[in-house]
Amino acid sequence: MQKTRFNFDFMGKRKIGLALSSLLIIISIISIATEGLTLGIDFTGGTLVEVGYAEAVELDLIRTALSHSEFSNAVIQYFGSANDILIRIPPSPGLDNADISHRTLRLLADTGLNPDLRRVEFVGPQIGKELREEGGLAMIYALICIFAYVALRFQRHFSVAAIAALVHDVIITIGLFSITRFDFDLTVLAALLAVIGYSLNDTIVVFDRVRENFRKLRDTTPATVFNVSLNQILSRTLVTSLTTLLVLIALFIFGGEIIHSFATALIMGVLIGTYSSIFVASPITLALGITKKDLMPVQKEGVEADNMP
Amino acid sequence: MNHYSLWKYILILFLLGLGILFALPNLYGKDPALQVSATGSSAISQLTEFQVSTALEEAELAFKAIDIGPDSLVIRFNNEESQLKAQPVVEQSLGRNYVVALNLAPATPGWLDSLGAEPMFLGLDLRGGVHFLMQVDMAAAISKAEEAYRADIRSSLRAQKIRYKTITRHKSGGLLVRFKDDEERDKGQALIADDFPTLDAVLAEAPSGESQLRVTLKEQNVLDTQKLALQQNITTLRKRVNELGVAEPVIQQQGLSRIVVQLPGVQDPAVAKKILGATATLEFRLVDDDHNVQDAIDGRIPAGAELYYQRSGLPILLEKQIMLTGDSIIDAASGIDGESGGPNVTIMLDGKGAKRISRGTRDNVGRRLAVVFIENKIAVVEKEGQLVETKQITKEVISAANIREQLGRRFQITGLDSTQEARELSLLLRAGALAAPIYIIEERTVGPSLGQDNIDQGFNSVMIGFALVLIFMMVYYKIFGLIANVALSLNLVLIVAMLSMLQATLTLPGIAGIVLTVGMAVDANVLIFERIREEVRNGNSPQASIHAGYEKAFSTIADANITTLIAALVLFSFGTGPIKGFAVTLSLGILSSMFTAIMVTRGLVNLIYGGRRLDKLTL
Secondary structure (H helix, E strand, C coil): CCCCCCCCCCCCHHHHHHHHHHHHHHHHHHHHHHHHEEECCCHEEEEEEECCCCCEEEEEHHHHHHCCCCCCCCEEECCCCCEEEHHHCHHHHEEEEEHHHHHHHHHHCCCCCCCEEEEEEEEEEEHHHHHHHHHHHHHHHHHHHHHHHHHHHCCCCHHHHHHHHHHHHHHHHHHHHHCCCCEHHHHHHHHHHHHHHHHHHHHHHHHHHHHHHHHHHHCCCHHHHHHHHHHHHHHHHHHHHHHHHHHHHHHHHCCCCCHHHHHHHHHHHHHHHHHHHHHHHHHHHHHCCHHHHHHCCCCCCCCHHHHHH | CCCHHHHHHHHHHHHHHHHHHHHHHHHHCEEEEEEECCCCCCCHHHHHHHHHHHHHHHCCCCCCCEEEEEEEEEEECHHHHHHHHHHHHHHHHHCEEEEEEEEEEEEECCHHHHHCHHHHHCHHHHHHHEEEEEECHHHHHHHHHHHHHHHHHHHHHHCCCEEEEEEEEECCCCCEECCCHHHHHHHHHHHHHCCCCEEEEEECCCCCCCCCEEEEEEHHHHHHHHHHHHHHHHHHHHHHHHCCHHHEEEEEECCCCCCCCEEEEECCCHHHHHHHCCCCCEEEEEEEECCHHHHHHHHCCCCEEEEEEECCCCEEEEECCCCEHHHHHHEEEEEEEECCCCCEEEEEEEEHHHHHHHHHHHHCCCCCEEEEEEEEEEEEEECCEEEEEEEEEEEEEEEEEEECCCCCCEEEEEECCCHHHHHHHHHHHHHCCCCCEEEEEEEEEEEEHHHHHHHHHHHHHHHHHHHHHHHEEEEEEHHHHHHHHHHHHHHHHHHHHHHHCCCCCEEEHHHHHHHHHHHHHHHHHHHHHHHHHCCCCCCCHHHHHHHHHHHHHHHHHHHHHHHHHHHHHHHHHCCCHHHHHHHHHHHHHHHHHHHHHHHHHHHHHHHHCCCCCCCCCCC
């Protein structure tokens, strides 16, 4: 038997993991179905204007300035600090989109305080729709490509489990965005794809070790192989998650308001991704009935036996 | 065991040297500069350089250097103050045929410059500026092309004595030719097929007692027309952007009907938007003073006339026949009218236009000539529950003055509201009309203050995240941690070098990609070091453990990185603008981290531990 620093019975607890994951997924799906997502203007279309003031301003001042205009349905909020204001103007009929930002600024200047225009984003309804569709497609393409690669490099059972873990991660991360009502925009979508990359990275490392141990350990049940493998690489899993989280937290705190939802999605994703490679990908592979026979080397991997202690 | 051959060290040193060299230009910062480019027939030459330097010396403005390039002149200054002061001086010394734009020129030393090393190309979200995505109205381009055939079809039918009634627009696109009977229609169809091989003429459903043909463009013709419209619009936009005086603009085709325009450093998107999207043009028509305007308002518009409104809101009847369109205008300049003191635009026509207007005004001295200002605007309206963009065309009569004498190549128009409007109109007339209307379907503007904030915050978060990881690695893996840290630092240098070399656009999400890479890059080293620890725990000798650790971790690292790379590539192929930036840095980061985390650390480990007798590993 191999010596390991840790000796947790992960597979014995797989029912708990399964229950937890199912619960999170159900909550996520319910929330997405009923509450939906707070889609950013990238996907809905509309206009977003960010203005900066020299000193803190009252939101009410801005609200009053815009309330009697064509932008009475604008959503106004602070962005990062009380000096920064974010104004969202939904697309609406009869609104000439060409100079919304200009007209907004003129209305704001009427209050006597002259803000600095920091950012304008305008997305036409057509583009919003396209980005929505393309975003979904990108997600599906990524999953298909990954499925193919894992099936080729490992084995079908692993492939199915890896994809299941990824879908699990994506659903729960989106679910968290739905529950917390954070803005879901294009950068969050990018973050989700990065989460897919990260979570998969983690899963692959687990599978790699599982494959190796299936070939190496004799007279063990598949569950033991998984347990031994997970324990062997547990410190690697924790260290890598930690360093990644360290930089993400730096990004979250110091990266500015624009990058906030992006960093949030990644932080959630890294946590969920780490969890899922242990408690989702591994039990599913096990449940799919993987055996030693499935993994006996086709290539010249026999050299490994020489290195056995 | 644990020896690297010399060529491996040489390869590592060579790649790192190359990386450091290409990352170097990013350390030098940028000079405030003016960029002079020529428009129209003028060119940049030694003479231009001489004119500029003389003018600056006369004005006692110090400058660092003047670099002369094939199509632009860059004048560097020590500070922004002299840059701003110098702009009007340079503009005046060169005259109207040159555009002088504010710019930041990289202060890369000459020897690096000659190697082709440049600093990273910053995206608009970092340097500030405007990004537009514009949709070309292809339906309008097609119907314009169809209209162009109308007169040709008419004369062809007449030449063959085929009797037709009218040629009008078909309600679902194309032209509608009405004939007396089926026989004439069939003759017409055969004629169109012979004379116009790029047109389709099909039988149209007609009320009894009539025979009709619907004429449309053939598919290839439609594609060609669309391509041409896109190309012409890009050319016109380029001219307009040049007139605006923007340094390093990007004007690119995207897909089959869209154009991306990026204007770095533009601080007032409103003006840029107005000028780029404007489809303003002019039409000259005679005023119909013979008929009663009131009758026309009541719905009885006399034949050969059309009802228009003036800026004041007063109605006016104009002749249907257009004397001249904006297409004939080759130059225009705004100024002040000597008599009225109001703004005016002096217009210069091409030969054909000059002939038309002199013929048209010769016999009409004393009558009034109206100048119609035509503009396309886009508004969002609700249609069947969905929001869609629709065109709105406004036509206004800006002036209707008596023709005092026969007009020629050059004349003036007045009646504009402000000098600003006169300036914009003259700019639009100079740069030419758009082949088809365009409208903005996406805009992203980043103000200069936010751009700088984004750079600072991005830089800070990279540095802090980086420092945290370095500290952690050192504490957790000791000497091996230090080795990993060297590799991680070199990884960062390599990413910057590759971004500079490829001149890929660095965006804020791109910086986030670098941050993420820093976090994930140590993964490879963590895998290796954990494996080495395991081997040691299993009772192997330190040297054998190092060897086995690198060996066994390799396939895991490769698999893990390739799958992440797949996700990054999908992101790249789907992504627009900022997302692409993220995908690029993530992919480059994965590649360079494989190199530094495996080869560089192995090289260092071999240098330190290789070929020695080891009792213990500090790990």
